[in-house]
Amino acid sequence: MKWLVIFVSAALVLSATGAVVAHSRARVRAEAAVQAALSTLDEVTSVRERVEARAGSSEELLGATLGEIDDDGVRQELRGALDHVRSVLAREPAAPEPSAGLAEALVAGERAQAYLTELSAAADAVDGATEAVNAAHASWVLRKAVGEHAAGQQALADAVASAERLMATTDGRVADESVRDLLQSQIDAASAALRASVDDSDAAALNAQTQMLAEALKSLQEATTSTEDAEAAWTAAQSATEAARTPIGGLRVLGAGDGWGYGQGFPSGNCANWKIGLVNQSDTPITQITFAPPGGSYAKVGDVTDEVDAKTPSAAVIAIYLPPGATQDVGFQTCTGTPVPSGGYEFGATAPDSVRFTWSTGDKGVASFGW
Incomplete structure (x- = not known):
């Protein structure tokens, strides 16, 4: 009986010891599961921080590319991806309690891992949509750069052509030739800028050259304005000089007696058609003539004795520029109100005996008209 009691007591002691050992092992496994879940949650925190930063950059990209993408659909895709990742970030898996059991710790770890997978997928979607927006924006920027470069080239080419014409027309018509020398140097610089090559697939290079074209255009325009002002000053000085003296000489008018084709031609309805020649035999440019027939009438075709009186035709006042010694033919009409x-x-107009004219000085003259 004594040994039986000892045996039973020993069995009870061994059983209690085994239970303690089993409980200790379960606790160790639970703690390990808790640590694993916490480690996954630490990774979640790190990933969340990176995703928050990437999402913020993508939000800024949306604002920066507004109106600067041909197909706004790619921006809408990024907007949707950002909305989704924000909804994932709004949720955060809970950490297990330090005293959590094995089952609870394992569930917490699985939830943390599932969340991490979902967040990573949402972040990848944002990254992909961001790349698409960047590519679309780069395409838009390049197209804009190409267009602006072409416009800059055209504007500069037009300015060069205009400046070259100005160089031709101002030869000898400025007081200080240095202004024309500067204009020519700017024409040469602008022409060199137009010949410069550029990689038309590089937006930055295109923009840099467009800026260079704009600077060349500005310099050329300034030199052009200076030359125009110099010519205007020269012209004003010449006009003042001419106005300060009395013209010497006069005007010769060539009519029917001076060669074939001059005089009065066939009429046009109530208008007589005239062609006269002008020879400036003075030392001053002539700028206007006045041809005033004193009368006119209608004659029946085939019977010139059958005439019908007509109102005096209106005078023809013609603006010209006839330098000294120059000859010029002038055609015009004089019309009756009948x-x-x-x-x-x-209709036939009566030829006047003289033609009135005006010099560039404002002085008036009268020339005989030999009909």
Whole structure:
């Protein structure tokens, strides 16, 4: 009986010891599971911080590319990806209590891992959409750069052509030739800028050259304005000089007696058609003539004795520029206010005895008209 009691007591002691050992092992496994879950949650925290930063950059990209993408659909895709990742970031898996059991710790770890997978996938979607927006924006920027570069080239080419014409027309018409020398140097510099090559697939290079073209255009325009001002000053000085003296000489008018084709030609309805020649035999440019027939009438075709009186034709006042010693032919009409009579009549104006004219100085003159 004594040994039986000892045996039973020993069994009870061994059983209690085994239970303690089993409980200790379960606790160790639970603690390990808790640590694993906490480690996964630490990784979640790190990933969340990186995703928050990437999402913030992508939000800024959306604002920066507004109106600067041809297909706004890629921006909408990024907007959707950002909204989704924000909804994932709004949720955060809970950490297990330090005293959590094995099952609870394992569930917490699985939830943390599932969340990490979902967050990573959402972040990858944002990254992909961000790359698409960047690519679309780069395409838009390049297209804009190409267009602006082409416009800059055209503007500069037009300015060069205009400046070259100005160089031709101002030869000898400025007081100080240095302004034309500067204009020519700017024409040469602008032409060199137009010949410069550039990689049309590089937006930055295109923009840099567009800026260079703009600077060349500004310098050329300034030199052009200076030359125009110099020519205007020269012209004003010449006009002042001419106005300060009295012209010497006069005007010769060539009519029917001076060669074929001069005089009065066939009429046009109620208008007589004229062609006269002008020879400036003075030392001053002539800028205007006045041709005033003293009368006119309609004559029946085939019977010049059958005439119908007509109102005096209006005078023809013609602006010209006839330098000293120059000759110029002038064609014009003088018209009556009397309608053409029925029955086959033609209008004829009476040739004046003289033609009045004006010099560039404002002085007036009269020239004989030999009809």
